[in-house]
Amino acid sequence: MPYERSNIQKLHAYVPGEQPGYRETLGGGDFGEGIVKLNTNENPYPPSDSVMEAIRGLSPEALRLYPPADAAEFRQVAGELHGLSAQHVIATNGGDELLRMLITVFCDPLTPKPRAAEPPPGGEKAPDTSRSVGGGIGMTDPSYTLYPVLANIQDTPVTVVQRTGEDFKLPADYADQLNAAGCQLGFIVNPHAPTGQLESLDTLRQLANEFAGILVIDEAYTDFAPHNALPLLQEGIENVVILRSLSKGYSLAGLRYGYGLASPAIIEALDKARDSYNTDILSQAAATAALRDQEYAKSTWDRTVAERTRLTTALLERGFTVPESHTNFILAQVPKPRAEQSEAPDQAKTIYETLKQQNILIRYFSKPGLTDKLRITVGTPEQNDKLLAILDSISP
Amino acid sequence: MPYERSNIQKLHAYVPGEQPGYRETLGGGDFGEGIVKLNTNENPYPPSDSVMEAIRGLSPEALRLYPPADAAEFRQVAGELHGLSAQHVIATNGGDELLRMLITVFCDPLTPKPRAAEPPPGGEKAPDTSRSVGGGIGMTDPSYTLYPVLANIQDTPVTVVQRTGEDFKLPADYADQLNAAGCQLGFIVNPHAPTGQLESLDTLRQLANEFAGILVIDEAYTDFAPHNALPLLQEGIENVVILRSLSKGYSLAGLRYGYGLASPAIIEALDKARDSYNTDILSQAAATAALRDQEYAKSTWDRTVAERTRLTTALLERGFTVPESHTNFILAQVPKPRAEQSEAPDQAKTIYETLKQQNILIRYFSKPGLTDKLRITVGTPEQNDKLLAILDSISP
Missing domain, CATH: 3.90.1150.10 (Aspartate Aminotransferase, domain 1)
Incomplete structure (x- = not known):
C-alpha cells in the first residue's frame, strides 16, 4: 500500500x-x-549586465553564510519601485511558490475520509458528507494549468468558470460564480494567458469588490502591458494579491524569482507559510540588481x-x-x-x-x-x- | 475577519x-x-573554488531560459556519489523544502471544522469528532524546531517523544510510541541536534522495520560523522527517506540546496508535490560542482x-x-x-x-x-x- x-x-x-x-x-x-x-x-534578450555583475561579484563568504531570511533589501527595492512599502512585498522562489503559499494559507483542504471508515455499530451508515468542507480556488478556463495541480496537492476544490466565445472573454458574473461556490481564492491572469487580452482597472476593482475571498491577479506578463493593477493596492484594497515574476520581464527564467504584492496583513499571513530561507543569496542579489536597472x-x-x-x-x-x-x-x-x-x-x-x-x-x-x-x-x-x-x- | x-x-x-x-x-x-x-x-571554511567558477562561468543565456525542471545533472551526480541512482534523488530548495514536501505528501491534515457549525435541527449536538482524522508527524524533544511549524502549516498532528536523561538518549520504544499515535512520518536527526550524538546503523534499521510510516533520517550534519544511513537505501528498505543539505558540509548555507534520497517510488510521490521549477540554474550548477569536488x-x-x-x-x-x-x-x-x-x-x-x-x-x-x-x-x-x-x- x-x-x-x-x-x-x-x-x-x-x-x-x-x-x-x-x-x-x-x-x-x-x-x-x-x-x-x-x-x-x-x-528574447539577455538579462541586464548589472545582474551578471551582481552574481559574479558575490563573495564565497556570502555563500557560506545563511542568506537574509526575509530578503529585506529586495523587498525594500520592490516596494519603492511600485509606490508601496517593503511590508507590501513577499519574495518567493519563482511566482509558482507564491501560488502554492496562497493556496496553503487561504484554502481549507477537503475533509479526508477516515482511513478505516466503518458504519456505526448496528446502525445505518450515515450519509457521506466527509468531503464537504473546503472552499477552494476559482479560475477561468483556459488559464494557467498549474493552479488546479496546486489545488489538488492541497486537496482543496477547484471551481472552473468557462470563458465565453471564440475570443475567450471573461464572464461578467465571474465573482458571483466564485462566491456561489464559496471559493476562498479567485485567480485572474492579467494580461491573460494564453490569449494576451487585458482587463481594465475598473473591471479588476469591481471583481475585488464583488468577490468575498482573496483575488489573485497574476501579472506574470504585465511588463508588456500598458497598465497594471498596482493602483488597487495603492488605494488600500484588502483582498487583492498581485503576483509578479522576473522570468519574463527581466529575462531571468533561470533564476526562479517572483514576488507577491498585497496589504501588510496578507503579506504577514503568507509569511507564516514561507520556508524559513526560501530565496537564496545569489537570486536575492540578482533580482535586486534586475529591479534596479529599470x-x-x-x-x-x-x-x-x-x-x-x-x-x-x-x-x-x-x-x-x-x-x-x-x-x-x-x-x-x-x-x-x-x-x-x-x-x-x-x-x-x-x-x-x-x-x-x-x-x-x-x-x-x-x-x-x-x-x-x-x-x-x-x-x-x-x-x-x-x-x-x-x-x-x-x-x- | x-x-x-x-x-x-x-x-x-x-x-x-x-x-x-x-x-x-x-x-x-x-x-x-x-x-x-x-x-x-x-x-567555517569557504566553498570550493570550483563552485565559484561554476557560478561565475554561467552564461546570461542560461539565466534567460527556464532551468532543467528536474535538476537531472545534479541528481545523476548525487546518485552516483551515494552508490544509488538518479531515480533515488530529489533536489530541493534547501533541506527545509524537502521537509515541507514530505509533510504535504504523507501527512493528512486534520478535519477542518465547518465554518458555520450548527447543531442539527431540533436535536442534540453531535459529539465533536471533526478534528479526529490525521496521523501526522512524530519527533523527539529536543529536535529541529521547524518540524512542528511545518506540521502546523499542514494542520497535521505532532507527537512529541521526550528524550531521556541528562544526555537526551533516544527512547528504545520510539517506533512503538509513533505507531501508537498513528504517525505517518517519523523524524530522527542523525547525528542529533543539538546534542551531536549518533545512532548506530542497527538502531536505524530496527526503527525503520518497526515503524509503520515513513522514517525520515535528517542527515544535515552527516558529513562530520563516521557513518551514515545510506546502507539502508542500498539494502532496498522502502520506508526510509534520507535528508541531505549542502549548507553545512559544502559551505553553501547561502545557496539553499538540499536533497532527498529514497526508493524511486517515494521519490516519485514527492516529485508530484514539487514546485514546477523548484531549484534555479545557478544553484543547480553550484551544487553539482560542490558534490563533484569531494x-x-x-x-x-x-x-x-x-x-x-x-x-x-x-x-x-x-x-x-x-x-x-x-x-x-x-x-x-x-x-x-x-x-x-x-x-x-x-x-x-x-x-x-x-x-x-x-x-x-x-x-x-x-x-x-x-x-x-x-x-x-x-x-x-x-x-x-x-x-x-x-x-x-x-x-x-
Missing part, C-alpha cells in the same frame, strides 16, 4: 513546456545551437512590444486571426479556410510539428477551443523573420 | 538563529567585520573534526561537560559548581550574553533541560582560540 495521501496518489503532476538540450546550459555553454525557442515565453528592462519590453506588433501584422497578412496581445506572446488562429478543409482538421498541429522539425519551437494545446490556435512567443527580429520564412515555405 | 485558515492564524512562525549585519553580504562585501559567528552551524569538501570536514576534538578537550579542561559530538557543533554544559550557585542560576545565559557583547555569537536555548548548556559551532582554529580566550577572561 502506498504511503502517500490519497489525493497525492491520484495527482497528475504539472507538465512544463518542453526544454530541449538543457544539459549544455548547466555547464555555462550555449543553449541548443540553432534552435529558435518561442514556446515558453522567455524574454532602464535596461524597459528597453527589452519596448523592443518586444514593437516586434509583437510587427509579428501580428505579418501573421494577419498571412491569413491568421490574431487578437490584440498585451503580453510577450500571441495566440494565432490558423487561416480559416485551411482549418475547415476536412482533409486538414489539424492544421495548427501540423504547422507546430513542421516548425519543430525545422528547429523552431512554439506551443500547441490539444484542448477544446485551442486546437486551431498556436501560441508563439515574440522573439528577436531575426527569430521572428525565421519563423515567418518557414511559415511561408510550408503554406505557399 | 481574517481570510487565512484558522490553523495559519494560530501559527507562530519559525525563528531562525540571529544573522547580524546582513545587508553587506547582498552587495558582495565582507560579512560583519570582526564578528565571530559560531551560532548557526555554518562550515576532495575539497572532505578537507574542510577533516579540519572541522580535528578542531571539534581540540575545542572539546579545551572545554573539558575548563570544567564544562561536553558529550562526544559527531557534528560541526558541540553542546557544552557549563561547569557544575557555578550552575549550582544560587546567585548565578543563569550561568549559561550569562556566558552567551558576555560573548555576544564581545562579538562572538553562540546559541543559547531557554528551554527545559537546555538552560545550563551552550551550543557552539566549531570554527576555525583562530575563531576557537578567540572563544577560549574570552571564556578564560570571564571565568578565571
